[in-house]
Amino acid sequence: MDLINLANCNRYDKGIIREINELNMYDKSCLSGGEVEARLLEMGLIEGARVEVLHLGAFGKEPIAIRIDNSNSIIALRKNEASAVLLEKIKND
Amino acid sequence: MTKIVHIALVGNPNCGKTALFNALTGSKQRVANYAGVTVEKKHGYFVTPNNTKCTLIDLPGTYSLRSRSPDEKITREVVMDEIKDESKIDFILCIMDATNLSNGLRLILELKQSGKPIIVALNMMDIAKMRGYHYKLEELKKILDCEIIETIAIKNQGINELLVAIDKTIPNLVQKPNTWSASDAKGTRQYHIEVAQILEKVKISEGSPSVWTDRIDNILLHPVFGMLILLVLLFLVFQSVFTFADIPKNFMQDCVDSLQAYVVGLFHGSLFGSLVGNGIIAGVGTVIVFLPQILTISLFVVLLEDTGYMARAAFLMDKIMGSAGLHGKAFIPLLSSFACAIPGVMATRTIENKNDRLVTILISPLMTCSARLPIYTLLISALIPSKTVFGFLSLQGLVMFSLFFAGIVFALLVAFIMKVFFFKGERQPSIMELPSYKIPVLKNVVIELIKPAKMFLKRAGTIIVSISVILWFLSTFPVAPINATLPAIDYSFVGILGHYLHPIFAPLGFPWQVVAALIPGMAAREVVVSALGTIYALSGTEDAMQNGLGALISNSWTLAMGVSLLVWYIFAPQCASTLAAVKRETNSIKWPVVLFSYQIVLAYVMAFIVYNVISILMK
Numbered sequence: 001m002d003l004i005n006l007a008n009c010n011r012y013d014k015g016i017i018r019e020i021n022e023l024n025m026y027d028k029s030c031l032s033g034g035e036v037e038a039r040l041l042e043m044g045l046i047e048g049a050r051v052e053v054l055h056l057g058a059f060g061k062e063p064i065a066i067r068i069d070n071s072n073s074i075i076a077l078r079k080n081e082a083s084a085v086l087l088e089k090i091k092n093d
Numbered sequence: 094m095t096k097i098v099h100i101a102l103v104g105n106p107n108c109g110k111t112a113l114f115n116a117l118t119g120s121k122q123r124v125a126n127y128a129g130v131t132v133e134k135k136h137g138y139f140v141t142p143n144n145t146k147c148t149l150i151d152l153p154g155t156y157s158l159r160s161r162s163p164d165e166k167i168t169r170e171v172v173m174d175e176i177k178d179e180s181k182i183d184f185i186l187c188i189m190d191a192t193n194l195s196n197g198l199r200l201i202l203e204l205k206q207s208g209k210p211i212i213v214a215l216n217m218m219d220i221a222k223m224r225g226y227h228y229k230l231e232e233l234k235k236i237l238d239c240e241i242i243e244t245i246a247i248k249n250q251g252i253n254e255l256l257v258a259i260d261k262t263i264p265n266l267v268q269k270p271n272t273w274s275a276s277d278a279k280g281t282r283q284y285h286i287e288v289a290q291i292l293e294k295v296k297i298s299e300g301s302p303s304v305w306t307d308r309i310d311n312i313l314l315h316p317v318f319g320m321l322i323l324l325v326l327l328f329l330v331f332q333s334v335f336t337f338a339d340i341p342k343n344f345m346q347d348c349v350d351s352l353q354a355y356v357v358g359l360f361h362g363s364l365f366g367s368l369v370g371n372g373i374i375a376g377v378g379t380v381i382v383f384l385p386q387i388l389t390i391s392l393f394v395v396l397l398e399d400t401g402y403m404a405r406a407a408f409l410m411d412k413i414m415g416s417a418g419l420h421g422k423a424f425i426p427l428l429s430s431f432a433c434a435i436p437g438v439m440a441t442r443t444i445e446n447k448n449d450r451l452v453t454i455l456i457s458p459l460m461t462c463s464a465r466l467p468i469y470t471l472l473i474s475a476l477i478p479s480k481t482v483f484g485f486l487s488l489q490g491l492v493m494f495s496l497f498f499a500g501i502v503f504a505l506l507v508a509f510i511m512k513v514f515f516f517k518g519e520r521q522p523s524i525m526e527l528p529s530y531k532i533p534v535l536k537n538v539v540i541e542l543i544k545p546a547k548m549f550l551k552r553a554g555t556i557i558v559s560i561s562v563i564l565w566f567l568s569t570f571p572v573a574p575i576n577a578t579l580p581a582i583d584y585s586f587v588g589i590l591g592h593y594l595h596p597i598f599a600p601l602g603f604p605w606q607v608v609a610a611l612i613p614g615m616a617a618r619e620v621v622v623s624a625l626g627t628i629y630a631l632s633g634t635e636d637a638m639q640n641g642l643g644a645l646i647s648n649s650w651t652l653a654m655g656v657s658l659l660v661w662y663i664f665a666p667q668c669a670s671t672l673a674a675v676k677r678e679t680n681s682i683k684w685p686v687v688l689f690s691y692q693i694v695l696a697y698v699m700a701f702i703v704y705n706v707i708s709i710l711m712k
Contacts, residue, residue, distance in 0.1 A: 034278045035161075036522045041281040042156040043524050044196055054307065058316035059412040063421065065314065065527060072192035072224065072302045073107065074310075074527040076408050078415065081522045 006051065006064065006085040013053045015087030020045060022084045036084055043075050044068045051087060097146045098263055099180045101172050103204060104188035105196050106154030107401075107528035109216040112246035113188050114151045115540050117255075142253075143260040149186070150179075153442075156196060158203045159275045164442045172207050173271060183266055184210040186259075191221035191243075192300065192529075194228070198288045201237060203276075208269035212258055213241040219248070220529075226300035233295045247534045306401075306529040313405050323409050327497075330393045332490045338385040345385070349378030350641070368565055376561025376623040377554075384549060386470070387463040390431060391545045392538070399533035399541075403428070408527060417505040418512030420444050421523045423453045427504065430460035431497075433545070434671045437462075438678050448516040452508050454678060455688055458671050459504040461497045463549075464618040465662050469496060471622055475646040476655040499663050503695070560620050564613045568628060587612075587628060601661065601697065602654040602704040618668050653711060657704035664696035 003018055007026070022036040045051075045068060054074060055065040063076040104110045114122075118137025135151040152171055153164035160166035167176075174181050185204055189197030204211055215230075234241050240258045244251030276284065313319050353374045360366025397403045403425060407414075411421035422444055430437030437457040444450040461469075473489050482488050567586040574584070583592075591609030598608045606628045614621035626642050646655065672685040679685075 037278040038159070038276075038281055039161070039522055039524055041278055041285065042159075042199075043526070046282065046285045055310060055314040055408075056316070057408065057412050058320055063408055063411045063523070063525075065310075065408065067302060069195075070299050070301060071195070072190070072220070072226075072300070072306075072529050073196075074306075074529075075524065076404075076411070076421075076527055077524045078411070078421070078522075081524055 002089070003086040004089050005083055006053075006066070006087055007079040007083040009053045009064070009082075009087070011053055011056055013087075014090040015051055016090065017045060017047050017049050017051055017085060018088045019086040020047060020084055021086070024084050024086065025080055026083045027080045036081060040077075040081065040084060044071060045075070045085060050090075051085075097148055097180075098183045098259075100147055100149050100184055100186050100259075101182045101209075102149055102151050102186050102188065103168060103172060103200070104154060104216075105156055105190060105193070105200060107526055108154070108188050108190035108193070108197065109246045110151065110154055110188050112534070112537055113214060113216060113244065114149065115537055116246050116249050116252050118149055139256075141256050141260045141263070143263075145260065145263055147259070148180070150182070155200070157200065157276070157281070158207075158273060162442060162444065172204065172209065173273065182209060184212060184262060186212050186214060188214045188216050188244075188246075191215050191217050191228075192224060192226050192302075194226070195285075195288050195292065198291060199281075199284045202284055202287060203273065205237070205239075206271070206273035208271045210262060210266050210268070211237075211239045212255070212262055213237065213239055214244045214246070214251070214255055215241055216244050216246050218243045218251070219245045220303075221300065224300040224303060225298055227297035229295045229297060233291070236291055236294065247531075247537065303529045309530055310405070310527075313402070314408060319405075319409055323406055326397075328490075328494060330390060332487065333389055333393075336487070336490075338389040341385040342382050345382040346378075346641075349374065349382060353378065364569075367569065368562070372561050372565030373558060375626055376564065376620075377558055378623075381550070383463070383467050383470075384546065386466050387549050388542065388546060390463055391542055394428065394431070395538050395541045396533055399531065399538060401528045401530045404525060404527045407525060411523065413505070415523065417508040418449075418516075419453060419505075419508055420446070420449045421525055423449070426453055426457055427460050427501075430457040430462060433462045433464065433548075434458040434460065434668070435674045436545075438671065438674045441678070451679065451684065452511050452516060454675055455511065455684065455691075456504040456508050458668065458688065458692065459500050459507065459664065461500045461663070462618070464668070465665060467622040468618065468662050469493060469659065471625075471643060472646065472655045472659055475643040476650065476652055496659060496663055499660075503663065507691070507695075560613050561623060564624055568609075591628075600704070601700040602651070602657045602708070603661075604650075604654065607658060618662070618665055651708075651711070653704050653707035656707055657700045660703045661696045661700040664692045664699065 004015070005024070006015075009015070020037055020040055022034065025036065049068050052067045053064060054067055057063045060079070062079045062082075064079065064082050065074050065076045067074055102110060102114055114135070114137055118139050121138040122135060137149045137151065139147050139149065141147060150171060152168040155165045155168045158165075158169045158172065160169050170176050171179060172182060172185060185207070187197075187201055187204055189201065201211065201213065221227075230241060230243070240262060242251055242255045242258050244255060246252070313322060353370045356374055357366050357370035360369070397406065406428070407421050407424040410424045414421055414423050423441070426437045426440035426444075428437075429440045434457050437460065438454050441450045441453045441457070444453060473492050477489050477492050480488050482491065564587070567590075568588070569585060571584055571586070587609045588605075590612060591605040594608050594612075595603075595605040598611075603611075606625060609628055610621045610624035613624045622642070629642060629645055672689060675688055676682060676685045
């Protein structure tokens with residue numbers, strides 16, 4: 001199974017979350033002890049959820065705005081937090 | 094039942110909680126602070142159809158009861174009766190966004206562990222139906238074992254049904270033991286699984302998200318156009334402060350002037366007439382005329398918040414905030430600080446990390462608050478010619494915009510320096526929600542608009558009245574000798590103090606009148622204008638009385654003097670109420686001292702540079 005990092009996704013990329021693990025994060029100085037993981041989970045990111053990248057920020061492609069499943073709300077996160085999320089990519093139609 | 098029932102209103106952010114609070118309580122609201130922690134405590138009151146008096150406690154929006162910010166901690170403490178001087182919560186009113194059920198259900202599962210009875214308001218039913226989110230309501234009631242009422246809070250729909258449900262619940266309130274404990278990542282995953290199982294049972298159809306929100310976002314979040322639109326929008330705000338709001342302001346100014354002249358004339362020559370006319374009416378008047386402008390800026394803030402654009406602005410600004418080491422969420426307290434730094438400082442409570450929050454608190458007062466508008470408006474209209482540049486921009490508006498802009502730039506610089514040198518530490522995650530766009534509802538806009546107006550008028554009625562009286566006293570006594578050659582004010586306390594401190598400020602080009610006015614200006618920035626008014630009006634020149642302060646300044650001040658004072662006010666170190674708020678929020682004397690010191694150094698140095706550069710250039 002080929003997993004890609006949410007932080008490296010382009011606009012309109014779609015995928016299924018396969019792993020949320022803060023040990024994958026770029027910046028190791030970010031909060032530790034499962035805190036980032038817990039916050040991602042609380043905002044609705046969970047293994048098995050479908051994610052679509054809707055918008056990218058103007059500078060350095062961050063923040064990344066994503067839709068989770070068919071939720072009516074959009075979640076925006078920075079690259080560093082996104083790098084904790086691994087996706088199995090779904091081919092764009 | 095004669096007992097007052099206490100209800101805690103809990104819900105995710107952006108699910109219409111404020112709208113429901115307003116729909117239930119109308120204008121019967123009271124805002125205070127929780128002792129010690131100063132998280133805003135919003136209580137509302139209503140009576141059910143069965144005549145039971147209820148107190149509704151609005152709690153900060155949260156995704157879970159695990160407390161990661163002071164705001165979220167309060168939510169948990171109130172729900173679990175952990176706050177000493179707060180009445181026990183009889184039941185929880187949990188509001189849930191029908192278009193985003195999984196987030197809401199996770200919170201309810203957590204709330205159920207508190208052992209409190211729960212009534213659920215399933216909100217935004219109109220949008221949910223339109224978008225095709227359908228659920229088996231009876232099934233959901235059975236699974237959650239609580240009453241669920243469908244509501245459309247912004248349209249006041251479902252509120253009566255909710256009240257009836259509350260009446261039905263009140264006689265049967267049973268508190269079960271509290272079994273809640275903070276969940277880690279594993280526990281949160283477990284909640285996800287439980288919610289998925291519930292949704293499997295109750296889901297009829299899974300809707301599709303708003304197409305319009307996506308279409309609008311394609312433009313508003315566009316890397317180029319989105320940024321441009323944000324800039325144009327901010328510019329529009331400041332232009333309208335100067336054009337639309339100027340009309341009622343001028344009218345009010347005329348009224349205040351005639352009233353002052355009338356009162357002084359009525360008690361001709363007497364000390365009492367002078368106190369009421371030149372002291373109180375002139376003092377309060379010069380401040381109160383800024384109400385239209387404060388309302389204008391507040392209106393924009395409320396509208397941007399209610400439409401859902403504010404979160405987009407935070408998205409667009411996130412990278413810039415991040416480069417200064419700030420959390421994306423810092424944008425919202427900073428924007429609130431444009432109205433006043435005090436709500437701005439209070440709004441930092443949603444920032445989870447202590448250091449991030451401290452830095453945001455320390456730079457909030459650099460945002461141009463509405464209390465600086467009086468002095469900006471006065472000096473700009475007096476010294477900057479009112480002409481258009483590039484065919485459509487007002488030069489005065491442009492200068493105003495630059496002052497705002499300078500405040501922002503310095504705030505980010507200060508934040509960056511603090512982050513690099515003083516607040517090293519872990520980086521904070523930045524995750525935020527972009528709610529779908531909504532059309533604001535007039536009633537809510539009005540309720541939210543009345544708050545800053547009330548606060549401003551209350552200040553005008555209390556602090557500013559008393560300062561006007563004190564200042565009038567200081568500028569009237571000691572009375573000038575009969576054979577005086579100088580204007581009377583030169584002999585008064587203000588004159589003495591102004592002259593005494595003048596050498597310190599002379600390198601900045603401040604005349605002694607300004608130095609004198611800075612003293613009462615400590616209490617509130619806008620007082621400087623009324624103080625200047627009093628000082629100049631009392632210094633005997635008939636011109637000052639007739640043509641107002643603006644004319645006097647444009648006649649007797651140089652451009653360098655005016656700009657120097659404007660620059661001083663970008664940093665404006667003196668605002669006692671902000672310092673008090675910072676002390677309260679940080680619970681330490683250290684941070685207000687740090688804030689005051691860095692602001693006064695910056696103000697002095699920058700005003701010094703600007704004054705001397707302009708003076709040399711104008712020669």
